[in-house]
Amino acid sequence: MKDDQLTPGRRKVLRAAAALGLAATAGCAGADPSAAPGPTAPSGAAAAGPPAARALKPSAYRLQPMAGHGPPRAPRALPRVRKAPILRLDRRDRSMVLTFDDGPDPRYTPAILRTLREYDVRAMFFVCGEMAADSPDLLREMADDGHLIGNHTWNHPLLPKLSRAATRRQIESTCDVIEHLTGEPPAWFRAPYGAWNRNAFQLGAEYGMEPLAWTVDTLDWTEPGAKAIVRRVYAGAAPGVVVLSHDAGGDRSGTVDALRTYLPDLLASGYRITVPNRYTT
Numbered sequence: 440m441k442d443d444q445l446t447p448g449r450r451k452v453l454r455a456a457a458a459l460g461l462a463a464t465a466g467c468a469g470a471d472p473s474a475a476p477g478p479t480a481p482s483g484a485a486a487a488g489p490p491a492a493r494a495l496k497p498s499a500y501r502l503q504p505m506a507g508h509g510p511p512r513a514p515r516a517l518p519r520v521r522k523a524p525i526l527r528l529d530r531r532d533r534s535m536v537l538t539f540d541d542g543p544d545p546r547y548t549p550a551i552l553r554t555l556r557e558y559d560v561r562a563m564f565f566v567c568g569e570m571a572a573d574s575p576d577l578l579r580e581m582a583d584d585g586h587l588i589g590n591h592t593w594n595h596p597l598l599p600k601l602s603r604a605a606t607r608r609q610i611e612s613t614c615d616v617i618e619h620l621t622g623e624p625p626a627w628f629r630a631p632y633g634a635w636n637r638n639a640f641q642l643g644a645e646y647g648m649e650p651l652a653w654t655v656d657t658l659d660w661t662e663p664g665a666k667a668i669v670r671r672v673y674a675g676a677a678p679g680v681v682v683l684s685h686d687a688g689g690d691r692s693g694t695v696d697a698l699r700t701y702l703p704d705l706l707a708s709g710y711r712i713t714v715p716n717r718y719t720t
């Protein structure tokens with residue numbers, strides 16, 4: 440059976456989920472709803488990104504044809520449960536990772552994708568499920584260009600304020616929309632605002648994802664203008680550095696313009712823009 444043919448059982452699940460206003464089950468590697476709950480101690484919160492919590496809404500993407508899927512894959516090995524997110528790659532060569540959060544946004548993401556394509560580099564996009572469902576073509580474009588698509592929850596809540604069940608819904612629904620649009624479940628998770636807690640680490644691992652934070656915050660969400668963003672990238676540039684920017688959540692024209700400046704400069708000064716491999720960071 441091809442993945443894009445729904446079984447009666449799955450149709451039922453999807454209908455039930457749609458009725459609840461949630462995205463459904465099946466999707467992320469290794470999801471095990473029977474896992475024991477754990478405490479929810481916050482472990483440090485950084486205020487990155489604008490507030491964006493909105494009510495969950497039914498997912499329009501479910502009414503559209505699913506992306507072409509290949510043959511069933513073998514289940515992935517699950518990552519271990521970490522106590523802190525990965526902040527940088529363990530690299531001594533001049534390689535850096537560029538990450539863009541909160542999108543996709545049709546106003547800014549296409550320009551970022553164009554610039555990345557122009558210089559033939561791969562980046563990471565930590566998308567919100569709600570935004571992905573609204574712009575399925577942009578998600579497919581990211582995947583087609585070889586970028587890594589990470590899970591940034593459904594609608595950007597502060598996870599330490601959520602129950603474990605609500606955190607699971609945020610993570611699972613976003614895994615689900617990413618896998619259905621691109622054919623691949625996400626391998627990376629990033630908590631909104633950098634606000635991680637034990638549930639985020641445990642559920643992220645349960646759904647087959649490694650937690651990635653960042654080394655350099657461009658603070659682009661404060662809309663400081665392209666020059667300030669470029670300055671922060673140059674100041675932080677070093678081997679293994681992970682750079683945080685945003686392609687949604689406000690006026691991101693500064694982020695778009697900054698990338699056009701610092702990307703060619705970084706490449707000209709010998710940096711390689713890369714994406715991480717799971718388990719080998």
Ligand SMILES: [Zn+2]
Pocket residue numbers: 487488489540541591595631632
């Ligand atoms: Zn964010």
